[in-house]
Amino acid sequence: QVQLVQSGAEVKKPGASVKVSCKASGYTFTSYFIHWVRQAPGQGLEWVGTINPGGGSARYAQKYQGRVTMTRDTSTSTVYMELSSLRSEDTAMFYCAREGASSSLDYWGQGTLVTVSS
Amino acid sequence: DIQMTQSPSSLFASVGDRVTITCRASQGISNYLAWFQQKPGKAPKSLIYAASSLQSGVPSKFSGSGSGTEFTLTISSLQPEDFATYYCQQYNSYPLTFGGGTKVEIK
Numbered sequence: 001q002v003q004l005v006q007s008g009a010e011v012k013k014p015g016a017s018v019k020v021s022c023k024a025s026g027y028t029f030t031s032y033f034i035h036w037v038r039q040a041p042g043q044g045l046e047w048v049g050t051i052n053p054g055g056g057s058a059r060y061a062q063k064y065q066g067r068v069t070m071t072r073d074t075s076t077s078t079v080y081m082e083l084s085s086l087r088s089e090d091t092a093m094f095y096c097a098r099e100g101a102s103s104s105l106d107y108w109g110q111g112t113l114v115t116v117s118s
Numbered sequence: 119d120i121q122m123t124q125s126p127s128s129l130f131a132s133v134g135d136r137v138t139i140t141c142r143a144s145q146g147i148s149n150y151l152a153w154f155q156q157k158p159g160k161a162p163k164s165l166i167y168a169a170s171s172l173q174s175g176v177p178s179k180f181s182g183s184g185s186g187t188e189f190t191l192t193i194s195s196l197q198p199e200d201f202a203t204y205y206c207q208q209y210n211s212y213p214l215t216f217g218g219g220t221k222v223e224i225k
Contacts, residue, residue, distance in 0.1 A: 035214070037162075044205065044216055044217075044218050044219045045216040046216070047213050047214040047215065047216070059212060062213070095161055095162070097162075100167075102167045102171070103150070103209055104152040104164065104167035104207075104209055105152065105154075105162075105164060105207070106164050106167070107164075108161040108162055108163070108164075110161055111161050
């Protein structure tokens with residue numbers, strides 16, 4: 001069965017970076033894009049970007065260009081999202097999600113809470 | 119960017135009610151529209167893709183329709199487990215964008 005398991009909650013100080021992982025299992029890792037979606041406390045869903053685990057290319061939302069980097073490790077079927085220059089407004093839950101054969105987001109990770117606080 | 123507008127933002131309904139949520143796109147997106155259900159403290163769950171196709175395992179009380187710029191999600195007979203927030207999302211073009219959500223609450 002398809003599973004996406006994310007790393008645990010993080011607490012960071014302003015200006016620091018955070019790296020969140022998303023480990024995939026139950027399918028061919030390199031065949032499906034992974035997306036990252038952000039949800040601020042009590043707010044809606046916002047797309048952050050996507051990575052092609054096959055070739056490693058990534059595409060980011062303009063809002064995060066220059067601050068976000070998505071990478072993958074095919075040996076462990078894991079995708080990473082690193083967000084730098086953190087500020088308090090970055091406090092949010094981050095989800096990874098698989099883009100299925102239908103091109104929609106069919107499976108989601110459990111989420112990783114990133115808290116930015118001095 | 120394509121803006122997705124959901125209405126209403128919240129609604130109160132009773133068990134057994136038929137509920138309809140609307141999602142409008144700021145430009146045509148063909149049928150590249152998905153619906154998600156999110157319960158408090160949980161990740162979103164995929165319900166519908168391609169505007170009207172049910173994800174595997176999703177009960178048939180959920181249905182979707184529409185094409186172009188106007189879409190609807192219908193829950194035929196609301197059950198206690200259906201009280202949640204619902205989001206539409208377009209995947210016609212990048213950046214992917216979501217509607218603001220519709221919170222379905224118990225009357």
